[in-house]
Amino acid sequence: MPVSTTPRRAPDTAARILDVAERLAQVRGYNGFSYADVAAELRITRASLHYHFAGKSELGAALVSRYTARFAQSLAEIDARGLDAPGMLAAFVTIYAEVLSGGRVCLCGILAAEYETLPAPLRAAVTRFFDDTGTWLARVLERGRAEGALTFSGDPADAADAILGGLEGAMLLARTRADLARFGAAAHALLRCVGA
Amino acid sequence: MPVSTTPRRAPDTAARILDVAERLAQVRGYNGFSYADVAAELRITRASLHYHFAGKSELGAALVSRYTARFAQSLAEIDARGLDAPGMLAAFVTIYAEVLSGGRVCLCGILAAEYETLPAPLRAAVTRFFDDTGTWLARVLERGRAEGALTFSGDPADAADAILGGLEGAMLLARTRADLARFGAAAHALLRCVGA
DNA sequence: GTCTATAGGCAGATAGAC
């Protein structure tokens, strides 16, 4: 078949809008950026943005949807690497560290802070992100403990919450200190919490 | 001296403004409330607010200032109770749990999420809050370890960051699940991190 | 101290031409 399936190198405006909006949201939050910000950066008009995403809440929902899908893919890749539980936790922390080193925080972490002001569909999507990620973490923790590679007491779901919340909080704190190293140290301390 | 030093029961409008604004900020964030919101709740006009606080950034600074002072007072009260280190950590967690049970999150935690959009004086005040609180926590942790009441490895400052960030993050996550109990469980898991 | 009135800007959003 001569017809190439190579993705168009061309604009794909919707994706570029998501790229810009995602970065703005991860730095300034959902309430901290506007259609005007995105449009200016892409050198198009606000009206054009409305063609691709009917409103800001739809853009926000698309943002979380894509972010969650990519995050799930990252977790699946960790699953596929055949690591032991401590290795999986370390890889999990690395995802967060890379986001932070890009000057961003977790999209759903910053949206969680704005939770009470978010449109309902966005709230539901954020909740789902944490449920999914917490479930993955709890599974890793439970398996690691069963195999003797991890040591902690209590419900794996609670330990998962502590690690997940700990990483989200550590990211936010790291920005107030402009100190990436302290994030790594705090993350390391969190993992020691479960014997990793 | 016959002139009573009893504080006026009267309005004290500035304090009432701070009370309302503080609650709004702890629920919706700095970017999530307006002068109009505060004014409507107090049944005064926006113009009156400007009489007491020149602008929103000044109001925000006053908010963080009062919050930090009260928080420091709470820590001083813990110091004065003659508890052992684990008891002090438990009391520290209780402060957070009480805030959350009131449907709020830590003022400086939510401001940390909005950090990049805050006026510079507000940013500095938030940074100071975490530095002060982290210093207090690290001191408790170090003393507890020296006395054999706590067991953890590494720099007490790193463990302090893990606990502080962990509590801030756990508060934000708890709201997305409307589940106060899970905050308590996560906090408990964090304290076990240092042997408490 | 509190008000009315108003300014000036920016937000999200829509209609309709091209």
Place this chain on the structure above:
DNA sequence: GTCTATCTGCCTATAGAC
């Protein structure tokens, strides 16, 4: 798909009367 033009509403802020 992208534009210009426009709408409506909310925001912070100020001037000046009471």
